[in-house]
Amino acid sequence: MAEAVVFYVFGAIAVIGSALMITRRNPVSSAWSLVIVMVCLAALFVALSATFVAAMQIIVYAGAVMVLFLFVVMLLNLSEEELGKPKVTGIKILGIIVSVGFLVELIAMSLRAPAETGGLVEGFGQIIPIARLLFTTYLLPFEITSVILLAAIVGAVVLAQRKREKK
Amino acid sequence: MITLNHYLVLSGILFTVGAVGVVARRNTIVIFMSIELMLNAANLAMVAASRALGDMGGHVFVLMVMAVAAAEAGVGLAIILMIYRIRGTVNADDMNLLKW
Numbered sequence: 001m002a003e004a005v006v007f008y009v010f011g012a013i014a015v016i017g018s019a020l021m022i023t024r025r026n027p028v029s030s031a032w033s034l035v036i037v038m039v040c041l042a043a044l045f046v047a048l049s050a051t052f053v054a055a056m057q058i059i060v061y062a063g064a065v066m067v068l069f070l071f072v073v074m075l076l077n078l079s080e081e082e083l084g085k086p087k088v089t090g091i092k093i094l095g096i097i098v099s100v101g102f103l104v105e106l107i108a109m110s111l112r113a114p115a116e117t118g119g120l121v122e123g124f125g126q127i128i129p130i131a132r133l134l135f136t137t138y139l140l141p142f143e144i145t146s147v148i149l150l151a152a153i154v155g156a157v158v159l160a161q162r163k164r165e166k167k
Numbered sequence: 168m169i170t171l172n173h174y175l176v177l178s179g180i181l182f183t184v185g186a187v188g189v190v191a192r193r194n195t196i197v198i199f200m201s202i203e204l205m206l207n208a209a210n211l212a213m214v215a216a217s218r219a220l221g222d223m224g225g226h227v228f229v230l231m232v233m234a235v236a237a238a239e240a241g242v243g244l245a246i247i248l249m250i251y252r253i254r255g256t257v258n259a260d261d262m263n264l265l266k267w
Contacts, residue, residue, distance in 0.1 A: 007169045011177045018181055018204055022188035027196045034200050037181070041207055048174070048218045053229050057210075060233045065203065065240045072244045073196060076251055087193075095190030099183050106179030113171045116219040124218075130226050138227045145234045152238030159245035 006047040014040035025086070027073045031066055038062045050125040174215030181208035195247050195257045199240065206236045 014037045021033035038061045045054035123129050134142050181204060188201030210229045217225025251257055 003169050007173060007177075011173075014177070015180055015184070018184040018188075021200060021204065022184060022192060022197070027194060030197050030200055034204065037204060038207060041211055044174070044177075044211060045214055047169075048214050050214045050217065050226055050229075053210075053214055053226050056230060056233060060237060061203070061207070065237055068240055068244060069196065069200060072248060075248065076196075076257060078257065092191050096187050099186040099190065102186065103179055103183035106182065107176050110172055110175030110179055113175055113216075113219075116171055117221055120218070120221055121223075124221070124223065125226060129223055130230075133223055133227050134230070138224070141227075141231060145231050148238050149234055152241045156241040156245040159242065159249050 003047050006043060010040040010043040010047075014044075027078070028070065031069050031073060034069075035062050035066050038066070048125075049120065052125060052127045052130055171215055171219040175212055178208045178212040178215070181205075181211065193259045195250075195259050195262075196244075198259060199243050199247070203236060203240065206232055 017033045017036035017040065021030045021037065024030045024033060038057060042054040042057040042062075045051075045057060121129070185201045185203075185205035185208060188204065189198050192198055192201065210232055213225040213229050213232075217223060247257055250262060254261065256262075
């Protein structure tokens with residue numbers, strides 16, 4: 001019962017927040033709407049007894065990624081005319097129709113999901129069992145992730161630095 | 168009773184909103200946020216399936232998706248900054264040098 005309340009309340013807020021995100025013209029409003037969606041998803045993760053993932057959702061997404069977005073928005077400091085007037089073109093309408101068709105397919109597929117097996121192991125979603133999995137079964141993907149992050153750091157530094165004048 | 172189906176439908180709705188944002192918006196920063204939303208929707212589906220199957224592998228892969236999302240945001244925003252310095256715009260319609 002409690003899970004139903006959490007699901008419907010936070011699910012509704014998440015859907016409304018995401019709709020606000022794609023309709024606001026000001027990128028800062030979009031960013032704040034996305035923060036709302038991420039906090040709601042973290043609440044849903046707690047309802048799914050994934051407490052560690054919920055904490056990471058808040059720290060990594062709402063904390064780090066969104067701050068990065070807000071920094072770039074403020075760095076660019078776009079004026080009204082740079083934001084541009086919203087235009088309705090045929091290709092956009094086609095894209096939206098295709099997306100809605102995709103949604104229908106996703107829902108049709110979701111309804112065929114298998115029944116829950118029930119019964120969670122001791123400490124499900126806690127940090128120690130996840131760490132044990134991460135460093136045994138999924139060790140190779142974990143190491144590859146570290147290489148991805150290294151590549152991203154190097155890429156961001158190389159791309160964002162200003163060209164130095166040759167002396 | 169909230170089942171796996173409920174979470175998968177919510178995940179599908181959020182994913183679709185993100186997809187609509189990518190096709191309908193022309194501000195590159197908002198397009199990036201929509202991509203983040205799509206990744207988040209996938210995370211929700213993985214965590215829900217993880218609980219339904221009683222297997223924590225889904226949680227591990229959610230952490231990896233978060234790492235990829237952070238890397239993507241870092242490099243992508245650096246590219247947007249670069250394009251803004253060179254062309255003075257973040258509008259996706261004005262970035263058409265490679266357009267066929």
